[in-house]
Amino acid sequence: MRGALLVLGAYVFWGLTPLFWRLLADVPPLEQLAHRVLWALPLLAVAAWLTRGYRTLQGIGLRGWGRFAVSGVLLSLNWGAFVYAISVERIVEASLGYYMNPLVSVLLGVVVLGERLRRAQWLAVGLAAAGVAYMTIALGALPWISLVLAFSFGLYGLAQKMHGEVGPWTSLGSEIIWLLPAALVGVLAWAGDGTGSFAMDPGLTWLLLATGPVTIIPLLLFGAGARRIPLTTVGLLQYVAPSLQLAVGVLIFGEPFPAERVVGFLIVWAGVAVYVWDLWRSREPADAAHRTASA
Numbered sequence: 637m638r639g640a641l642l643v644l645g646a647y648v649f650w651g652l653t654p655l656f657w658r659l660l661a662d663v664p665p666l667e668q669l670a671h672r673v674l675w676a677l678p679l680l681a682v683a684a685w686l687t688r689g690y691r692t693l694q695g696i697g698l699r700g701w702g703r704f705a706v707s708g709v710l711l712s713l714n715w716g717a718f719v720y721a722i723s724v725e726r727i728v729e730a731s732l733g734y735y736m737n738p739l740v741s742v743l744l745g746v747v748v749l750g751e752r753l754r755r756a757q758w759l760a761v762g763l764a765a766a767g768v769a770y771m772t773i774a775l776g777a778l779p780w781i782s783l784v785l786a787f788s789f790g791l792y793g794l795a796q797k798m799h800g801e802v803g804p805w806t807s808l809g810s811e812i813i814w815l816l817p818a819a820l821v822g823v824l825a826w827a828g829d830g831t832g833s834f835a836m837d838p839g840l841t842w843l844l845l846a847t848g849p850v851t852i853i854p855l856l857l858f859g860a861g862a863r864r865i866p867l868t869t870v871g872l873l874q875y876v877a878p879s880l881q882l883a884v885g886v887l888i889f890g891e892p893f894p895a896e897r898v899v900g901f902l903i904v905w906a907g908v909a910v911y912v913w914d915l916w917r918s919r920e921p922a923d924a925a926h927r928t929a930s931a
Contacts, residue, residue, distance in 0.1 A: 639864025643873050646858035651880025654730075656850055657722045658889070660843055663833045665720040667826060668847065670819040671834065672715060673812055675848030680809035683856070701810070707795035708811030714788040721781045727885030728893060733785030734878035735904055738871065739764045739911060740790035748794060756914035763907030771900030808855070871915050875908065 660668050721730035739761050745751035753761070772778045796807065826832030833840045862870050885891040 639861040640869060640873070642857050642861025643865065643870055644861075644876065646854040646861065647873055647876040648880065649854040649857065651877040652884065653850060653854075654722050654727050654881055654884045655888070656843075656846070657719050660719075660840070660847075661723055663840060663844070665716060665723050667822065667833060668719045668723075668844075669712060669716045670822040671844040672719075672847040672851055673712070673815045673819040674823060675845055676851040677809065677812050677816060677848075679848050679852040680805055680812060683805040683852070684809050703795060703798050704807070704810040705814045707792055707798075707807075708814040710788050710792040710795060711808075711811055712815050714785060714792060717781055717784045717788065721785075725889065725891055726781055727881055727889060728891045728897070729779050729781045730785060731878040731881035731885060732779060732901065732904065733782035734789075734881065735875065735901075735908055736764050736768070736782060736786040737789050738874065739907060740786045741793055742911070744790050744794050749797075754914060756910050756917075760907040760911035760914070763910065764904050767900045767903030767907065770903055771897060774896035774900065775894075805859070872912060875912070 657668070717733075718730055721727060742753060742757055743761050746753055768779060768783070823832065823834065827834065834844050835841055886893050
């Protein structure tokens, strides 16, 4: 029960983060991303040190560090697309990307890893594709933010599989190390030409400093809870975040949700429902394996 509450807390936190990032609307998305990298790294370093995860980096080699670079770029693309979506008032489109993400991950498993899907999983992927196609035709524009978010995070998850036994805190910290030079150069350049937001306004400065904790706190909750509960439970809870994002976008910020988008979402939700049903149906063997591993 405690594990489920911790994971649920992480997803609720992620679902409500548009409220925080909207406070930084006056800061360009690229600058937000740079500060997110800059202030998350010290906290990650502490987490890696406390969990002694840094020990897993010994003997990782140049190829391993190259994989960290790739996954770091994918992570920054996902973070950047998300803050951009909020800055241009397209939170609804961002939420669609996170609804689609698990289905994209399933598809990548087939294409890249040669995994075999059950019929229900193929149906779920097909419905998600149909929903995106419908919205593209009906609205006359491809929901590219949704696709960038879904595929960047799906590919990031795929890259994580290549890291082997490296712990999550060490992995994330190593990825951010690759992003740190660009983040530092950007922040210093903006400060030098007077266009930067840091130290120019006290309120914005504190908000930029808070991007580190806002990034790390839900990861701490998720990391503490996910190892206590079956993976199927984690999968079922993950839709809390995009549901809250959708509610924030429509109910709080008044983003448009026309009939064409509603229909498209309904088709994607149908795919999600099939995916969740299939996940729920197969939960007993996974739960039994989790209990055995925890014994």
